[in-house]
Amino acid sequence: MxxxxxxxxxxxxxxxxxxxxxxxxxxxxxxxxxxxxxxxxxxxxxxxxxxxxxxxxxxxTVQPRLGWYHRKHMAMEQAVFETQERFEDFESFRTWLKVGASFVDWYPGPKGGVIPVPRSISYANLEQGDMEQFHADAVNFLRSEHAGATLWKHLGPAQRIEMIETVLRSFGK
Structure with missing residues (x-):
């Protein structure tokens, strides 16, 4: 809100x-x-x-979330998770995705630096416009070389791009 x-x-x-x-x-x-x-x-x-x-x-202010948009984003996350080779559990993958998309708040860390703490994408905490921005940032991050190298370490750069584009294409991205 x-x-x-x-x-x-x-x-x-x-x-x-x-x-x-x-x-x-x-x-x-x-x-x-x-x-x-x-x-x-x-x-x-x-x-x-x-x-x-x-x-x-x-x-x-409150701008209600569109249920279909939320479900589409969640399905995209699930599809990427199921094709990747790095993360064992979905919550770890989602945390990594939020940090990579800079969807975080920054707090003082235990050793004096700052640490990213992922924000919530629940209906109660995130309006539609902000959800759309997170989605766009997540897609951009997933298309990055860093994300590709993390998710599919054994593939070369061209194959990583092909892999993420194949997944995203099924969601109209």
Whole structure:
């Protein structure tokens, strides 16, 4: 669930004409669903416009995940896992894939360095847009020479490319 922190900038005066245009754009393009939603949407904007300079508001947004997209990604992961020769269990493979796709948070390590900790791709923790970005980053990583050499150590570079492309092609990639 992405969180956005908004801060009111120094006092800026806008004319009533500019305010009317802004309202027409804000409420004309996007509006709340139903009477209650429209009322909530207007209250939110009114509160935002009344903030004092330096005052902050945190907004949490939710964009529902598309079940078919999630299932397609999971099937792709499974297909790559089943063709590879390096990882014994699926969770180890998924952790490696997340780290390779830079889908991690960085934390201080036990010896002073930083360590990558893979983030969750559960429905509750990841919106559709972020899932699409993770998927694209994972596919790009799987196409890298490093990933190919890790997954199919005995194959040459050309065969590794052919192997991953064969798997990805079945998913329209």
């Amino acid at each position: 992405p969180e956005i922190t908004i801060v009111r900038q120094e006092a800026v005066q806008i004319s009533e004409q500019d305010a009317a245009v802004a309202r027409r754009v804000i409420f004309g393009i996007v509006d709340g669903l139903g009477e209650r939603g429209r009322s909530q949407w207007r209250r939110l904007w009114n509160r935002l416009m009344r903030l004092e300079p330096g005052e902050m508001v945190e907004i949490k």
